[in-house]
Amino acid sequence: MAKRDYSLLGPNARHAVETGLAAAEWYHTDIPRAQMKELMKRSDQPAIRDTILLFASMIGLAGIGIAFWSSWWSAPFWLAYGVLYGSAMDSRWHECSHGTAFKTRHYNDWLYQIASFCMVRNPVSWRWSHARHHTDTIIVGRDPEIVAMRPPALFRIAVNFLGIFDAYDGWKRMLYNASGRIHPEEADYIPEQEQPKVIRVARIWVAIYAATIALALAMGSILPLMVIGLPRLYGAWHHVLTGVMQHAGLADNVTDHRLNSRTVYINPVSRFIYWNMNYHVEHHMFPMVPYHRLPDLHAAIKHDLPAANTSMWQAYREILPILRRQLAYEDVFLKRDLPPTAKPYREDFHAAALGAAAE
C-alpha cells in the first residue's frame, strides 16, 4: 500500500468512499435477539453509583490537595485527582456520547457536558467525530480518532501521556471555534445545523478558563489551575495507556472489529477509571450495550473472538514490537488467531487490506 494519508479530505478518504469501504456493512457475531435485548437494557443505578463515587473522590482529593498546598504532601492527592479528571472523564465522555451510561437521557447529557469540558473535547464536534469512528473504525482517511497512525508517531504518543498534544490541540480548537469558525475537517462530519452549537460551547468554555486564569492571577498562585485545566495534562497518562491498546498494531481498512480492535483483561481500579472499555471488540461490535454489561457480552461472544490479552503488560509486549516495525515498514500489522469455535475471517473480503501480517 502507498503511504497512508490520514486527512479526512485527502486521497485515502476519497478512495474509501469510491471502493465502498466507507459506511460499509461490518461483521457481527450471531447472538439471539432476546439475549441482545437483555444485554442492551438500560439502567441508571450502576452509573449513579459510579458517578457519586467519582465526584466524591474528586472533591475529597482536590480538597486535601488544596489543604496541603503548597507542600509536597499535596502531590499524591493531586496525582490521584488528576487521573480522575484527565482519564476517568475520558471514559465518561465516551460512554455518555453513546447515551448508554444511564437510562435517563438528561443524566447522560449532564455527565457528557462535564466530561467533555474536562477532556477539552467540544461535546458537539466530538459526538460527530466519534460517530464517524464507529462507522469507519480505523479506515484510513475516514476515521478521525486513530491514535497510532502508520508509521506511528511514537514521540507524539509518548508525550501525550502528559496530554501535551491532545490538550494543546483541544485548547487551540476551542479558541478557533470561539472565534466563530468551524474547521474544514469538522465541517466534513458535523451537519450544518449543528455547527452553531460548536461555537456556543467553545465560547462558554473560554469564559470558564478566563475566570480560572483571572482567579489564579488575583491569588498569585496556580492553585485554581491545579483544579481546572492542568489535570488534563498531569492526569492524562491512564487514558492514553488504556486508549492506545484499543487498536494499535492491528489491521486497518477492514470491516471486522476482530481484526482491528483489542480486548484486554485489566485490574479493577483501571476498569473503574476506564469504565470497562477494555472490552473493546465487544463495544465496537455492539455499541448499544452499556459499559456495565460488557463483561457479560464478552462471556457471550468470546467463542467467536481472538483470545483477550491477559494484562496491559502482555498487551504492550504485543503492541510495541509491531509499532517499532511499522516505523520501517508501515504495512506490517498483527493478525490474531481465532479460536476453532469462531467464524473465520473473510479473507476474500479483506484481501486488499490484509497484506503483511506479522508472523
Add this chain to the structure above:
Amino acid sequence: MPWIDACATDDIDEEDLIRFDHEDRTFAIYHSPDGDYFCTDGLCTHEHVHLEDGLVMEYEIECPKHNATFDYRTGEAKRAPACVNLNTYKTKVEGGRVLIEV
C-alpha cells in the same frame, strides 16, 4: 394508498420491533408497551443502518450503530447523530394481522 399485510400481531414482542421488506422498500414495525402497532421507514436517517437490531424503549427506537433515537409514533429525531425525522406510516390490526398503509 394500499394497505399491505405486514405480519401477525404476535410476531412482534411488546416493546420491540421487526423488519418488514416490501418490494424495494424496507420498514420497521413496532409493538408499543400499551399494545399499539406503529410503522416507520426501516433505515436510520443518519447513515442508513437498519433499525431492526435497535433497542425499543417505551416509545423510542435507538439505532444500533450510533445510538440515534427517534419517537417511532411520530418519527421525530430525538437524539443526535440523527437530525432528520423518520417517515411514518399508518397501521391497523385486522384479524390478528398488522396492516400498513404505504
